Amino acid sequence: MSETLSVLAARSTSTISDALDIAGLAGAVFGLRRMSGSAVVVGPAFTVMFEPVAEGRPAAAADYIEDVPAGSVVVLANEGRAVTVWGDILTSVALANGIAGTVIDGYCRDVDGIRELGYSVWARDAFMRTGKNRVRMRAVQVPVVIGDEGVEVRPGDIVCADGNGVLRVPSAAADDIAAEVVRIGEMEERVLRDVRAGLSLRDARLAHGYNRAALRIAADAR
Numbered sequence: 401m402s403e404t405l406s407v408l409a410a411r412s413t414s415t416i417s418d419a420l421d422i423a424g425l426a427g428a429v430f431g432l433r434r435m436s437g438s439a440v441v442v443g444p445a446f447t448v449m450f451e452p453v454a455e456g457r458p459a460a461a462a463d464y465i466e467d468v469p470a471g472s473v474v475v476l477a478n479e480g481r482a483v484t485v486w487g488d489i490l491t492s493v494a495l496a497n498g499i500a501g502t503v504i505d506g507y508c509r510d511v512d513g514i515r516e517l518g519y520s521v522w523a524r525d526a527f528m529r530t531g532k533n534r535v536r537m538r539a540v541q542v543p544v545v546i547g548d549e550g551v552e553v554r555p556g557d558i559v560c561a562d563g564n565g566v567l568r569v570p571s572a573a574a575d576d577i578a579a580e581v582v583r584i585g586e587m588e589e590r591v592l593r594d595v596r597a598g599l600s601l602r603d604a605r606l607a608h609g610y611n612r613a614a615l616r617i618a619a620d621a622r
């Protein structure tokens with residue numbers, strides 16, 4: 401894992417989201433939640449775009465999983481359709497191939513088995529009706545849009561996900577965001593240390609610029 405990815409993986413998506421705010425970048429993916437696993441997942445996106453097929457027209461299950469590099473996060477753009485595009489079989493291959501996790505704008509099934517395997521999946525929810533013969537793979541490694549607010553994920557963008565949910569860091573901004581993440585994380589550690597030592601939260605926030613944190617770049621730029 402690169403230094404930048406390690407830095408992002410060491411802090412929560414809360415901190416990374418604040419860093420995106422400071423940079424004026426969108427990236428928080430609204431509407432997806434953790435379905436399984438407990439790992440913090442950070443890795444480059446491998447994107448898969450789905451499209452519906454006409455009823456009664458056969459369509460093979462999407463065939464891409466063996467092309468996904470180890471360490472990637474699979475991002476399945478199924479526009480929230482109420483059919484599944486991930487389950488325990490894909491999970492077993494993903495685990496064998498060292499894939500970091502899976503993010504679905506849609507649904508996954510076999511969730512009890514996936515939980516037993518400890519693999520990390522984020523989705524709208526669990527459901528059981530398969531996408532086989534209902535949707536088909538339209539393209540891989542193309543820009544996709546996921547979540548209720550429409551976050552674009554390009555192949556190679558950094559996807560970060562934990563118990564809070566999923567966000568995307570544009571690959572070109574990843575180093576700057578990682579530096580900001582370190583700064584915010586250290587500031588919050590100082591606030592926590594002081595309140596644990598008995599300082600009021602008001603004074604600890606003032607002392608460490610908690611409320612000004614998001615304004616720093618704007619102020620510096622003046």
Ligand SMILES: O=C([O-])CC(=O)C(=O)O
Pocket residue numbers: 484485486487488489490491508509510530531532
């Ligand atoms: O049809 C699906 O959603 C995929 C599936 O069950 C699996 O990979 O086990």
Ligand SMILES: [Mg+2]
Pocket residue numbers: 487488489509510
């Ligand atoms: Mg299955």
